[in-house]
Amino acid sequence: MNAQVEAFFDPATFTYSYVVSDPQSRRCAIVDPVLDYDPASGRTSHVNADRLLAYVREQGLTLDWLLETHVHADHLSAAGYLKQTLGGRLAIGAQITQIQTTFGELFNAGAEFATDGRQFDRLFADGDSFSVGGIAASVLHTPGHTPACLTYVIGDAAFIGDTLFMPDYGTARCDFPGGDARTLYQSIQTLFALPDSTRLFMCHDYLAPGRDQHLYQSSVAEQRAHNVHAHAGIDENAFVAMRRARDASLSMPVLMLPAVQINMRGGELPPAESNGVRYLKVPLNRL
Template identity: 65%
Template structure:
């Protein structure tokens, strides 16, 4: 399916759902600056969980489910039925709680098909061995660009938006879009593109696809880091606000200008604090590595590799 065809289909979905019928509840994790979402169709109470967080104390090597338990409590209090556990990409800044949530609430765990490319690259980096399949089978569903699905009666489309990583997806659900790391708030800009498989040119075109949506379309972001001069965290904006005010990629910014800016900026950034544990868990769909002979699970840190 061509980019134009996919974008036209998304515009049609959004145009049919301009009333904000999708209910969105956000959960913000201060430790990783991550926004997770429970979204549901008020008419059917069918729901999805997007980009959940498993708490992780790196110094102690200890996981905790407090953030996920808050989601479970909300879902049960609201009487929701979970259809989907959606991941926008294999996050480098937090561990996914999707497998834990699935055991408690059910649902189909889904991500973009190009997670297979991420598994290939990082499977080698972490020397994961033949027991790590690298075929996407840690997930229940691999979305292709333009795949249709639904949350109850609300139509949705999975949109491939590579650049930050090869596998990034945005989920267009009714009048709302969940962008993952592709875009940040207008005063903060755009995602980095220097991870293995990242590409600033792809990121530019992915952002431009998103910004073809109607200006009133709600955008829900995966992170916020409080831009200079702003004292509060914010993770919801609109296509119109991004078009007019995004400091990296507002209307009028061309591809070459964006790529030069993004490349120079990325060269100044250090790796995320949790990239090593996060990616080797998230490439497995949030499943922790299997216990070794002594019954303990281990995470690897490859030295001098990134």
């Protein structure tokens, strides 16, 4: 049985979120929801999340899962807000503990910040299985962009996070803490081993030069044939050299510092301080 997939695009962060549903049982999952954040004022809002919320309610769906493909560095997660309003179980890769330890230290989050992943309801490992209604789903650990990256295969649809972009844009950067270009190459081969017709859903589309329309879906066959960084015939050493050179030229994502502080907490804001105000930190001269 194939899942019904509805895509929602946030132009501010070039992010795609998805509602993935079983048409028969009317049960669903939400993948990579976005919390709106204004870096100039420090204000958060729920415009994007409310679009997902409205769709779930209008379609008469019941939310089973909130699925994070990884700890995003380019947008804040709305998983906490949606869990409060719709229920469901929040899941991420088991290697989230590595991210929490690394960035908990960077942000001096303190002893009250748990680094064992308890902010999430399920920590998935490679090969784990679950379901969305009557549709069988499985988990692939696809690290390289970050250590905790997962791909969720739900029926014939795979939600691949930042592992690949559209074929004309290429592949994810690997220069974040714990990232590795050689590991990413192996993860891409894992995706390429899926059936050719598997629908691949992107987490972002930044528009390749010469293209003026945002896209979010490709297939294994299309990626294997046409991905500009990782198509069949590109060997591992050539890919690693390309990726390392490209990464060295990239700036840090604008929202990385606020995003990671929220996302490592499962989409929850940091706890309020003694004056009742919540704060995000900016470590100076560390990155």
